[in-house]
Amino acid sequence: MDAVRARGITKCFGDVVALDGVDLDLAAGQIHGLVGPNGAGKTTLLGLLLGLAVPDEGSLEILGAPVGRALTAPDGVAGFVDGPGLYPQLTARQNLAALAKLRGRSASIDDVLADVGLSDVADDKVRGFSLGMRQRLGLAAALLTEPRLLVLDEPSNGLDPAGKRHVHGVLTRLADNGVTVIVSSHRMDDVEALCTEVTILATGRVVFTGPLDKLSAENRELDYRLRTSDPLVAAETAAETPGITVVDSGELLVVRAEIPALDELVSRLVRAGTAVRELAPVVSPLEAAFLALTEEAAR
Numbered sequence: 001m002d003a004v005r006a007r008g009i010t011k012c013f014g015d016v017v018a019l020d021g022v023d024l025d026l027a028a029g030q031i032h033g034l035v036g037p038n039g040a041g042k043t044t045l046l047g048l049l050l051g052l053a054v055p056d057e058g059s060l061e062i063l064g065a066p067v068g069r070a071l072t073a074p075d076g077v078a079g080f081v082d083g084p085g086l087y088p089q090l091t092a093r094q095n096l097a098a099l100a101k102l103r104g105r106s107a108s109i110d111d112v113l114a115d116v117g118l119s120d121v122a123d124d125k126v127r128g129f130s131l132g133m134r135q136r137l138g139l140a141a142a143l144l145t146e147p148r149l150l151v152l153d154e155p156s157n158g159l160d161p162a163g164k165r166h167v168h169g170v171l172t173r174l175a176d177n178g179v180t181v182i183v184s185s186h187r188m189d190d191v192e193a194l195c196t197e198v199t200i201l202a203t204g205r206v207v208f209t210g211p212l213d214k215l216s217a218e219n220r221e222l223d224y225r226l227r228t229s230d231p232l233v234a235a236e237t238a239a240e241t242p243g244i245t246v247v248d249s250g251e252l253l254v255v256r257a258e259i260p261a262l263d264e265l266v267s268r269l270v271r272a273g274t275a276v277r278e279l280a281p282v283v284s285p286l287e288a289a290f291l292a293l294t295e296e297a298a299r
């Protein structure tokens with residue numbers, strides 16, 4: 001059973017079409033990234049999954065149950081959009097205790113605080129928490145209900161690199177135990193590190209949905225940065241290699257190519273006795289695909 005099955009979802013706010021015929025399938029135990037430019041409809045879509053709003057058109061099934069017209073959180077779903085809702089005057093532990101009382105069913109408060117790395121500040125008031133600590137507490141609040149679908153709007157916001165790694169570890173463990181996770185993010189490197197599948201939204205429409213490696217395969221020509229022992233020879237060799245376009249021939253050579261042409265260029269450089277000291281995509285495959293697809297949609 002899919003955790004989410006959405007077909008033809010449309011949601012308008014007055015004249016603004018926030019979602020326009022969106023289809024989405026989330027398999028159980030998957031960590032799915034939701035990306036798109038500002039205003040693409042990510043928060044609106046996540047809000048529908050959390051039961052904060054209902055679609056104007058289309059059908060939505062969550063954890064096997066059709067979503068009706070009532071504004072209620074579907075059973076088994078937890079998370080947040082636009083930052084977690086917390087009581088600043090209460091401590092982290094008191095916030096979670098208040099939520100547990102409201103919701104009835106609950107995991108251990110100490111366990112979820114430990115999961116997100118907040119045990120040491122459990123009895124501190126949330127008023128004094130940094131953005132990253134609030135995000136972690138928001139995740140703890142979601143974990144309290146032991147959800148089968150976790151919906152998180154930019155959960156890495158404000159997290160330092162260690163915090164991000166910690167949260168990624170928590171989400172990966174949940175997914176390994178069959179929990180489905182959907183996260184929105186503006187950070188392509190986070191999505192690449194965490195997710196196996198991604199949906200790209202642009203102006204309310206899905207412009208790509210599927211595995212990350214399929215996305216890279218569909219957008220094969222990328223810009224690569226090449227640092228060598230001899231920039232002049234490198235630029236000349238690149239210009240002579242079939243399938244290579246020289247984008248910039250300064251100290252650092254930038255070429256546009258698919259992988260086979262790039263391999264040929266590296267072999268030719270080695271044969272010419274030129275050492276390759278650095279070779280890397282200028283932007284990641286996901287970021288390149290994101291830019292290409294969203295620019296196309298905007299046009």
Ligand SMILES: Nc1ncnc2c1ncn2[C@@H]1O[C@H](COP(=O)(O)OP(=O)(O)OP(=O)(O)O)[C@@H](O)[C@H]1O
Pocket residue numbers: 013016017018036037038039040041042043044045
């Ligand atoms: N409550 C609302 N009232 C009116 N318009 C809204 C409302 N919520 C969203 N919109 C509009 O719907 C569109 C999609 O907004 P949404 O917040 O879902 O985008 P987003 O992809 O999450 O953007 P961001 O990356 O900036 O957070 C935007 O044009 C936004 O202005």
